[in-house]
Amino acid sequence: MExxxxxxxxxxxxxxxxxxWGINRTMAQVHALLLVSPDPLSAEEVMSQLSISRGNANMTLRDLISWGLVEKQHRPGERKEYFFADKDAWNIARQVAKERKKRELEPMLRVLNELAxxxxxxxxxxxxxFQSSVKDIRALAQNANKTIDTMVRAEENWFWSTFFKLFK
Amino acid sequence: MExxxxxxxxxxxxxxxxxxWGINRTMAQVHALLLVSPDPLSAEEVMSQLSISRGNANMTLRDLISWGLVEKQHRPGERKEYFFADKDAWNIARQVAKERKKRELEPMLRVLNELAxxxxxxxxxxxxxFQSSVKDIRALAQNANKTIDTMVRAEENWFWSTFFKLFK
DNA sequence: TTTAACTTTCAAAAAGTTTTGAAAGTTAAA
DNA sequence: TTTAACTTTCAAAACTTTTTGAAAGTTAAA
Incomplete structure (x- = not known):
């Protein structure tokens, strides 16, 4: 394969x-493109490499930045902005877990607490x-929440060497 | 609240x-309805309680069965079938993890292996x-895969006693 | 300033997904 | 076997999400 x-x-x-997994396909594709690019890409390059519109590229890149997966880079003497993805898989996983916790798990926990x-x-x-299902699911969600907290705080080395041992 | x-x-x-999280909204709603129902419900009851069509109820219930979250019950002397959800949160989590691993993680790992x-x-x-991003993400996916295997094999007691103690 | 190189916005269009419901299929009981 | 009570199917319609692209906005450099 080439x-x-x-x-x-x-x-x-x-x-x-x-x-x-409920993440916009284009956003994931732009992320993938940046993951395999050794150098930062301009919006223009993202647009042409994936054949997407300017508006779409702009929104998607901003989303990726808000997820903490991509950062803007500025080159002196140039108006254009360049985009660069963090290539570290463990950082990516942590960042995604952290965002989804904030955006989805925590709001759900608030409702479950109320319902309990x-x-x-x-x-x-x-x-x-009703009561036992709600409480049981709440306990599960709280546990997931806590696990993500630990994951977010963890250092890379700790993760690869310690975390998965638990499951071996 | 009532x-x-x-x-x-x-x-x-x-x-x-x-x-x-990429699961059909109606399917999740039917699941929730069954989770809070002490007794099995007929397709008719699901339809009327959620105001959905017969076709939708049928497909959704079959999906839930294929996910291992719901089972059909048959009552002697009745043509009608009844549907009942497993109420155990840990079983639900395991079952969902197992299915998503099979449906999504494993196919992705096959591609990543090829790309590596x-x-x-x-x-x-x-x-x-390219090579380092692919290999790094593959390692992460392999870890996730292994973690789910362990989770699927784990006994309920192991889980509740190790993780949930604080919340009970 | 002014310009022009760029980024952002957003309403409308396209694409994708889910739902409907009528018709076809199935089967347990009479 | 026939019937009728039920389940399943699937093409078309409704709904949701994503994408487009032209216009408006911004700002660095001349």
């Missing part, structure tokens, strides 16, 4: 994975099932 | 979470960046 073909396959695969407080007739099977 | 209102909120929240084999000029920065 490098160009392999890059394309990587971009497509990363894009598919993203969309299966709902009072009712403890003889009513409907109430009993 | 129980009925709380149930509705639970169903909506679970539905939203599902769609943020691509040969090229090790003096070329494009090739070097």
């Amino acid at each position: 490098l160009a073909e392999a890059k394309q396959k990587f971009i497509d695969t990363w894009g598919r994975l993203g969309s299966e 407080e709902v009072e009712g007739d403890s003889k009513d099977p409907h109430f009993k099932t | 129980l009925a209102e709380a149930k509705q909120k639970f169903i909506d929240t679970w539905g939203r979470l599902g769609s943020e 084999e691509v040969e090229g000029d090790s003096k070329d920065p494009h090739f070097k960046t």
Whole structure:
């Protein structure tokens, strides 16, 4: 397989994975493109390499920056901005976990906490099932939350050497 | 808050979470409905409680069964089938992790393995960046894969006793 | 300043996904 | 076997999300 073909396959695969996990396909593709680029790319280069519009490239790059996966670079004497992706897989995983926790897990936990407080007739099977399902799922979510906290705080070395041992 | 209102909120929240994570909103809502139902429900009941069509209810229930989250129950002397959700949060998490691993992680790993084999000029920065990004992400994916394997094999007790102690 | 090289916005269009419901299929009981 | 109670299918419609591109906005350099 040629490098160009392999890059394309990587971009497509990363894009598919993203969309299966609720992340905009184009955003994942732009991320993949930057992951395999040794140097920062301009918006123009992203547009032409992925055949996407200027508006789309702009929004997507801003999203990637807000996810903490990409940063802008400025070159002296040039108006153009360049975009560069953090290439460290563990940083990427941490960053994504951190953002999704903030955007999705925490809001859900707030609702679950509220629902766990709902009072009712403890003889009513409907109430009993509701309460135990909610509390059980809440415990799971709290646990996920805590695990992500630990993950976010962890150093790379700690992660590769210690964390996965638990699961071996 | 009334129980009925709380149930509705639970169903909506679970539905939203599902769609943020690439799981059909209705499927997540049907799952939530069954999670708070002490008894199995018929397709008819699911349809009317969530105001969805017969076709949608049927497909969604079959999907939930294929995810291992719901099972059909048959009552002697009745044609109708009833649907019942496993209420155990740890089983649910394991089941979802197992299915997503099979449906998404493993196919991606196959592509990454293939891409990690691509040969090229090790003096070329494009090739070097490609190779190291692919290998690094592959290592992460392999770790995730292994972690899920362990999770799937783990007993409930192991999980609850090791992780959830603080929250009970 | 002014200019022009760039970035950002956003309404409309396109693409993708989900839902509907009527018709076809299935099967348990009579 | 026939019937009718139920389940399944799938093409078309509705809905949701993403993308486009032209216009507006910004700003560094001349």
